Amino acid sequence: xxxxxxxxxxxxxxxxxxxxxxxxxxxxxxxxxxxxxxxxxxxxxxxxxxxxxxxxxxxxxxxxxxxxxxxxxxxxxxxxxxxxxxxxxxxxxxxxxxxxxxxxxxxxxxxxxxxxxxxxxxxxxxxxxxxxxxxxxxxxxxxxxxxxxxxxxxxxxxxxxxxxxxxxxxxxxxxxxxxxxxxxxxxxxxxxxxxxxxxxxxxxxxxxxxxxxxxxxxxxxxxxxxxxxxxxxxxxxxxxxxxxxx
Amino acid sequence: xxxxxxxxxxxxxxxxxxxxxxxxxxxxxxxxxxxxxxxxxxxxxxxxxxxxxxxxxxxxxxxxxxxxxxxxxxxxxxxxxxxxxxxxxxxxxxxxxxxxxxxxxxxxxxxxxxxxxxxxxxxxxxxxxxxxxxxxxxxxxxxxxxxxxxxxxxxxxxxxxxxxxxxxxxxxxxxxxxxxxxxxxxxxxxxxxxxxxxxxxxxxxxxxxxxxxxxxxxxxxxxxxxxxxxxxxxxxxxxxxxxxxx
DNA sequence: TAAATAATGTGTAAAATTTACACATTATTG
DNA sequence: CAATAATGTGTAAATTTTACACATTATTTA
Numbered sequence: 250x251x252x253x254x255x256x257x258x259x260x261x262x263x264x265x266x267x268x269x270x271x272x273x274x275x276x277x278x279x280x281x282x283x284x285x286x287x288x289x290x291x292x293x294x295x296x297x298x299x300x301x302x303x304x305x306x307x308x309x310x311x312x313x314x315x316x317x318x319x320x321x322x323x324x325x326x327x328x329x330x331x332x333x334x335x336x337x338x339x340x341x342x343x344x345x346x347x348x349x350x351x352x353x354x355x356x357x358x359x360x361x362x363x364x365x366x367x368x369x370x371x372x373x374x375x376x377x378x379x380x381x382x383x384x385x386x387x388x389x390x391x392x393x394x395x396x397x398x399x400x401x402x403x404x405x406x407x408x409x410x411x412x413x414x415x416x417x418x419x420x421x422x423x424x425x426x427x428x429x430x431x432x433x434x435x436x437x438x439x440x441x442x443x444x445x446x447x448x449x450x451x452x453x454x455x456x457x458x459x460x461x462x463x464x465x466x467x468x469x470x471x472x473x474x475x476x477x478x479x480x481x482x483x484x485x486x487x488x489x490x491x492x493x494x495x
Numbered sequence: 496x497x498x499x500x501x502x503x504x505x506x507x508x509x510x511x512x513x514x515x516x517x518x519x520x521x522x523x524x525x526x527x528x529x530x531x532x533x534x535x536x537x538x539x540x541x542x543x544x545x546x547x548x549x550x551x552x553x554x555x556x557x558x559x560x561x562x563x564x565x566x567x568x569x570x571x572x573x574x575x576x577x578x579x580x581x582x583x584x585x586x587x588x589x590x591x592x593x594x595x596x597x598x599x600x601x602x603x604x605x606x607x608x609x610x611x612x613x614x615x616x617x618x619x620x621x622x623x624x625x626x627x628x629x630x631x632x633x634x635x636x637x638x639x640x641x642x643x644x645x646x647x648x649x650x651x652x653x654x655x656x657x658x659x660x661x662x663x664x665x666x667x668x669x670x671x672x673x674x675x676x677x678x679x680x681x682x683x684x685x686x687x688x689x690x691x692x693x694x695x696x697x698x699x700x701x702x703x704x705x706x707x708x709x710x711x712x713x714x715x716x717x718x719x720x721x722x723x724x725x726x727x728x729x730x731x732x733x734x735x736x737x738x739x740x741x
Numbered sequence: 742t743a744a745a746t747a748a749t750g751t752g753t754a755a756a757a758t759t760t761a762c763a764c765a766t767t768a769t770t771g
Numbered sequence: 772c773a774a775t776a777a778t779g780t781g782t783a784a785a786t787t788t789t790a791c792a793c794a795t796t797a798t799t800t801a
Contacts, residue, residue, distance in 0.1 A: 264551040265602070267551070268549055268601040269603055272602030272603040273602070277526070280606060303510070303513065305513070317595070319522060320597040322595065323595035351567070356517050413740065428749085429748080464797095470799090471797045472749085472797065473750085491685055492659060493659050493681065494659065495661050690761075690762085692762080692781085695780085696781095700758095717779095718768065718769090720778085720779090
């Protein structure tokens with residue numbers, strides 16, 4: 250989870266008073282965060298949704314979100330939503346962007362800052378199994394409450410792009426995974442099929458997978474080797490790639 | 496400028512009332528937009544800054560921003576700031592993300608949604624020449640008011656990445672430009688030097704530059720050919736590139 | 742326990758792309 | 772008219788990407 254560093258400011262009291270007065274004159278709007286929480290199960294990309302609690306959107310799915318509290322960091326608010334709903338810590342979370350169409354909420358203007366999260370569905374149990382919280386296949390998601398479908402679409406596009414350039418995808422898998430699982434993940438998210446030999450060769454050449462010398466268990470066929478992603482090495486060797494292509 | 500399409504909702508009045516009541520119970524915060532407006536001049540990437548009007552930040556530069564008005568689209572607010580300050584229409588503008596650290600403004604919490612804009616410095620004259628509005632070299636920008644330095648840094652990183660994958664850069668150049676100007680632009684933004692022959696070959700192979708059969712004027716050396724970017728062709732042939740690399 | 746199954750694991754040749762690199766040409770300037 | 776400062780261009784080597792097939796292995800089923 251990224252944090253911005255903010256310079257500590259030391260100022261004269263009267264200067265602060267002016268600034269406070271200025272901000273006091275600003276109009277204000279309600280602010281929320283919404284989390285697009287992706288998971289991967291049965292070779293399908295899923296997103297965590299809940300039945301809307303608003304009558305206007307009865308039977309429609311909505312994203313998990315909440316208001317941002319006073320003096321709460323945006324990132325922290327998103328993280329709080331995530332934790333409350335999934336019970337998980339240390340989950341990948343990144344801001345995508347803000348959505349602020351004046352009519353996006355039927356109750357009046359609400360700005361929402363959207364976060365995308367990736368987690369391993371099997372590493373947690375949803376806190377509330379009965380309250381209509383569920384994993385929905387992203388590909389078959391239709392209408393949603395508010396502008397949440399547009400938000401999911403934006404996050405899905407974000408993910409498709411992001412997963413090709415950064416090692417995010419591993420957050421959706423168990424810590425130990427086989428190359429087949431990894432390939433299935435990429436194929437599902439990108440919506441393409443990839444050549445198995447070339448896919449493996451690609452990851453082999455990156456040299457960022459640790460062969461942990463274990464095999465898959467309980468698969469109904471020849472078990473594959475298990476790997477971990479070498480985050481440490483990746484962090485050290487992050488390359489700044491230069492190339493023009495559009 | 497991108498717009499989100501929002502479904503038109505038709506609902507029972509009592510449902511709306513519930514929603515209105517709900518939103519009425521939300522805490523609210525002041526909301527602004529800030530524009531990181533990039534220009535390119537004398538082979539340097541510049542950003543449009545203004546002396547802060549807050550005493551606490553006396554002599555520090557700040558970005559151009561404003562509050563978001565009631566029922567104003569975020570994009571529109573950013574566009575309004577841009578137009579008020581530069582007098583220009585049809586300028587490239589894209590949201591980068593929201594910044595919301597509780598202490599980012601000394602006057603109290605203010606959320607800002609940050610936009611990045613690219614324009615041709617020579618296509619406009621700043622509306623107000625005297626009010627300390629000026630183009631500052633991005634590379635030498637030091638301290639700024641608020642968290643604006645962090646915002647500029649984020650936008651600069653955004654631009655560096657973006658310019659390699661999308662034809663944004665042309666917004667910083669005159670409509671007709673030489674290959675040298677284009678290369679200088681890439682070199683300045685990416686902070687690298689590129690091989691001239693390979694650079695030209697790259698753009699030639701994309702086949703997205705229109706040779707308009709004109710030459711540079713008033714250059715103190717052999718003039719180069721002028722080109723336009725073929726936006727029409729680009730839009731038709733946008734490729735969805737698949738490749739894993741990190 | 743043997744055969745069928747369903748996946749793993751691996752290599753090579755061709756094609757495409759990227760990189761490195763140098764010299765003749767042409768307007769302008771002095 | 773000579774000097775300058777940039778334009779414009781091609782090729783060979785290296786690297787990366789792509790296309791493609793078969794032997795192996797654990798499990799399941801007959």
